[in-house]
Amino acid sequence: MTSAAFDLYDTFSPGVEPAPMVARSASALEFFVERLFRTDRVSKELLAKVDELQARTGARGWDDERGEPVLPAQWDQTRQLLRQCDFAASKLPPPFLSACGDGSAHLQWTTQKGDRAAIEFGARSITWNFLGADGEDEILEDLSLTEALTKVRNLFGVR
C-alpha cells in the first residue's frame, strides 16, 4: 500500500494496522486507477491529433495537391478504433496518424524490425496494408473495425 493510500486508511481507522486483504485491495485499486489515467493520456493525445487532422482535411485541396476531403465518417471510425485499442493495458504502441490525398484516414504502425502496417479508412472500405521488412506484403480490403484491430494486435502479439 502506498503512503497516500495508507494515510487515507488511517483517517478512518487511526492507529490500526490494515489487514493484508485491505492492503491488497488498496494496491489493486491503485493499479487500476493508474492504468485508467495512463490509457486516458495516450488516447487523449491521439484523439486530439484526430481532431486537428479533421479540421485541416475537410475541404478539397487540403494537401495542396488537389486532394479529396477526408469525410467526418472516416475520422469517426478512426476515433472508434483508437478507443478500442486500450493502449496502456494491451501494450499496443500508438499509431502514427495522417491523412491521404485520396480522401482516406491512415493509422500506421512500424515494428522494431521495420515491418510497416497501416489501417486505411477510405470512403468505401477499411483496408489493412502490411509491408514486411523483408519485402513481403499483405493487402486486405473491406475489413470490419474488429478485423482490422485484430490484425494490429496479432502483429504486436498482444491481446
Add this chain to the structure above:
Amino acid sequence: MTEPRPDVATLTVVTEDALIFRFVQPGHIDATARVGSQLQTSALQTNEFTPNDHSYGASVYVESELKRGVDDLFAACEKWKEWRYARVPVDKVNAIGVTVVLSPQDCEFDSIRHAHASLIGVTKPRRNELLRLIESHLV
C-alpha cells in the same frame, strides 16, 4: 469557360532517362520509425483516386524541364522549402509499373507548370514499393 481536360491516355509520357522531384509533407513522415519505414502510406494516393476532372494523380516535377532545378520549385512555392523532397530516376518508377506523364493542367504555378507531371497507375501494392523508392531517394 473551362477548357476540357485531355484524356490521361493522350498525355505525353516522361522518358526513362529523366529525373523527377517529389515533395513530401512533414505530416507524412514518422521520424521516430526505423529508416526505410518512415514515409507513410498516406504520402501517395492510390487507385482509389482515379484520374478525374481536377487531378490526374500524385504530382511530381521533371528536373530537365527546370532551368535551375529544384530552386525553380522553391521560387514558385515558398512552403516547399519546409518540406522534404526526393529526386527519383523515372526508370525506377517505371520498373514498379507506374507511368509518369506531363500534366501542366494540374499545376497552379505559372513558372513551373511546363515541368509538372503526374504518377499514373499507383495501386496499393505498387504504392508500397514506390514509398520505399521515394524514401530511399529523399534529399
